[in-house]
Amino acid sequence: MTAPHPDPNHIRLAKRVAEQLNCSRSTAEQFIEGGFVSVDGQVQEAPGARVRPDQTVTVAPDASLLALTPVTLLLHKPAGYEAGLGLPAQGGHGNGNAHASRSQGAPQATDLLSAASHLPEDASDIRVLQRHFRQLECFTPLPSEATGLVVYTQDKRIARKLAEDIEALEQECIVEVTGEIAPNGLQRLCHGLSFNGRPLPPIKVSWQNETKLRFALKGIRPGQIPAMCEAVGLRVVGIKRIRIGRVPLAKVPEGQWRYLQPWEKF
Known part of the structure; x- marks a missing residue:
């Protein structure tokens, strides 16, 4: 079934804005995607939206292409x-x-x-x-x-x-664990363990409370923290990353x- 043709009285919003501002279609599209254009008082961010001749299209006075910075x-x-x-x-x-x-x-x-x-x-x-x-x-x-x-x-x-x-970049994680840590386990977490057959560099590890450890480390690998904890008698219940770099x-x-x-x- 063939889709009906759009009403010829409805035009793309980008075309309407370009005509109103006497600017290029691409500039009009950027204004629309920047949230500076309203149709009948409602912000419209889709350049391809179709509008009727009787609808009011307004462009905010502070519309600026300089505001379209990446986020x-x-x-x-x-x-x-x-x-x-x-x-x-x-x-x-x-x-x-x-x-x-x-x-x-x-x-x-x-x-x-x-x-x-x-x-x-x-x-x-x-x-x-x-x-x-x-x-x-x-x-x-x-x-x-x-x-x-x-x-x-x-x-x-x-x-x-x-x-x-x-x-x-140093990443900081809060790791919830269960079990009883082995003697000198905290020291071994900080330095002395291996992962995937390679010795690990020094890592900052400290107790945040009775069940949570704070890890601050670089170059973390998938599965590394659970393996480290298992090596000292602990089982990881949850990992939460709270910082990347600064x-x-x-x-x-x-x-x-x-x-x-x-x-x-x-």
């Missing part, structure tokens, strides 16, 4: 979601080209990226736009059973930094995200 999202990933390297990420409803990994049947952490899950107390004052969930890249893998900080970015400079320096997760509840602020550096 970086810091997600508090809950357990059961996959985040990492290997597959395209599609944050929110946008298409992306991020690198992500997938466990069989595990939902992607990018499914959690939407305006509804944005931290209300975010101090960045950045207005949430649909374009912020497109073209995201992730170089901070976290297995589905772990929780905590995962970074998604549109910023090529940050993407390059994470891709090239992730091995050198950027903390901060007070972001599970399943919510915040923007990386301009002064924050990895």
Whole structure:
């Protein structure tokens, strides 16, 4: 069955804005995706939306292409979601080209990226736009059973930094354990253990309370922390990453995200 032809009186919003501003279609599209265009008083972020001649289309007085800067999202990933390297990420409803990994049947952490899950107390004052969930890249893998900080970015400079320096960036994790630690176990966790047949470099490990250890380490490998704990008589119950480099997760509840602020550096 052939789809009906669109009403000729309805035109694409980008064309309408281009005519109103006497600008190029691409500039009009950027204004729309930047959240500067309203139709009958409602912000419309889709350049392809069709409008009638009688509808009022307005462009915000402060509309600026300079405001269309790439963003970086810091997600508090809950357990059961996959985040990492290997597959395209599609944050929110946008298409992306991020690198992500997938466990069989595990939902992607990018499914959690939407305006509804944005931290209300975010101090960045950045207005949430649909374009912020497109073209995201992730170089901070976290297995589905772990929780905590995962970074998604549109910023090529940050993407390059994470891709090239992730091995050198210290990551801080809170590890919940059960069992009784072996004599000198804490000292061995800090230095003296091997993983996959190779001696591990010195690591900062300390007790946070009776059941939780704080790990601060670089070049972490999948399965490394559980193997280390098992070697000293402990079993890992949960792992939560709370910092990558100098950027903390901060007070972001599970399943919510915040923007990386301009002064924050990895």
